[in-house]
Amino acid sequence: MKKDRLFLVSAVVILLAFTMILMAQDTPAYVGAEKCKMCHKGEKKGMIFEQWEGEKHAHALQPVLDEGEGENSLCLGCHTTGHGAGGYDPASETKDAFAGVQCEACHGPGSLYKKMSVMKDRDAAIAAGLNMPTEETCLQCHNNSHHEDMTFDYKEAWKQIEHRIPEEASE
Numbered sequence: 001m002k003k004d005r006l007f008l009v010s011a012v013v014i015l016l017a018f019t020m021i022l023m024a025q026d027t028p029a030y031v032g033a034e035k036c037k038m039c040h041k042g043e044k045k046g047m048i049f050e051q052w053e054g055e056k057h058a059h060a061l062q063p064v065l066d067e068g069e070g071e072n073s074l075c076l077g078c079h080t081t082g083h084g085a086g087g088y089d090p091a092s093e094t095k096d097a098f099a100g101v102q103c104e105a106c107h108g109p110g111s112l113y114k115k116m117s118v119m120k121d122r123d124a125a126i127a128a129g130l131n132m133p134t135e136e137t138c139l140q141c142h143n144n145s146h147h148e149d150m151t152f153d154y155k156e157a158w159k160q161i162e163h164r165i166p167e168e169a170s171e
């Protein structure tokens with residue numbers, strides 16, 4: 001009788017562990033822009049990483065730190081990447097990897113789509129969590145819910161940060 005129960009409990013524990021592993025594999029996680037760099041840097045790839053590094057998005061945490069609000073979740077939600085979802089966490093040692101508005105703030109958490117075999121296949125990448133951003137994506141942050149005087153013109157704003165893979169580089 002006791003042995004049966006022990007067996008049942010172990011079986012349930014093992015099943016739960018497996019379910020958790022499977023769920024972890026199915027849920028995309030934030031990896032940080034450094035992980036996108038190796039395939040999206042350099043002239044041939046359109047200098048996407050280098051261009052982003054020179055934009056305000058890459059340094060968007062700084063004005064929040066300057067105002068002494070580095071622990072304020074409200075600010076971090078718009079000025080960092082993946083805050084509250086496994087990305088930027090002010091208490092974590094790896095927080096610098098998710099500072100500012102990174103690739104994944106717009107393109108979605110990349111753990112499942114960043115593999116070459118997935119990235120080359122747009123449908124597979126989108127199924128794995130890749131987001132091809134639209135105006136809606138920008139409006140999650142470029143809205144006046146906090147900064148009351150904020151205005152946003154999508155076309156103008158996109159022109160300032162537009163990035164493309166050169167035609168001849170696509171394989």
Ligand code: HEC
Binds near residue numbers: 064067074077
């Ligand atoms: C809803 C999203 C959102 C929230 C919440 C938010 N910000 Fe911002 N913040 C933005 C955006 C978007 C901009 C850029 C506006 C622009 O340039 O049009 C910005 C700009 C700023 C700037 C000006 C930066 C510069 O380069 O001049 C400062 C400073 C700032 N935010 C601080 C904060 C602080 C501090 C908090 C929290 C108390 C906060 N923000 C909360 C989205 C947000």
Ligand code: HEC
Binds near residue numbers: 036
């Ligand atoms: C502020 C939001 C935002 C950020 C940050 C951002 N992107 Fe994008 N990205 C976009 C939008 C919008 C498009 C165009 C989508 C479309 O054409 O449908 C795009 C398109 C792309 C494309 C496709 C280009 C093409 O030729 O079709 C690649 C590759 C890309 N981004 C990579 C990156 C990488 C790598 C980073 C980080 C270094 C990054 N993006 C950061 C918004 C962003």
Ligand code: HEC
Binds near residue numbers: 057060
């Ligand atoms: C996760 C929140 C977030 C998203 C999503 C977002 N932005 Fe931003 N954006 C910001 C913040 C915060 C700043 C201000 C950074 C600063 O001034 O330090 C900013 C600044 C900018 C700037 C000023 C850049 C510069 O270098 O002067 C432009 C242009 C811009 N965003 C365009 C866009 C566009 C276009 C999209 C959608 C494709 C977008 N943003 C999506 C948060 C966001």
Ligand code: HEC
Binds near residue numbers: 103115
């Ligand atoms: C192992 C290399 C590799 C890594 C790492 C990688 N990418 Fe890509 N990515 C590619 C390739 C290859 C393509 C297809 C480019 C082409 O069509 O020329 C691509 C395409 C894209 C596109 C355009 C998709 C489309 O269909 O238009 C976006 C957006 C993108 N990557 C974002 C990212 C982001 C964000 C990261 C980091 C989380 C990342 N990539 C990491 C290799 C990579």
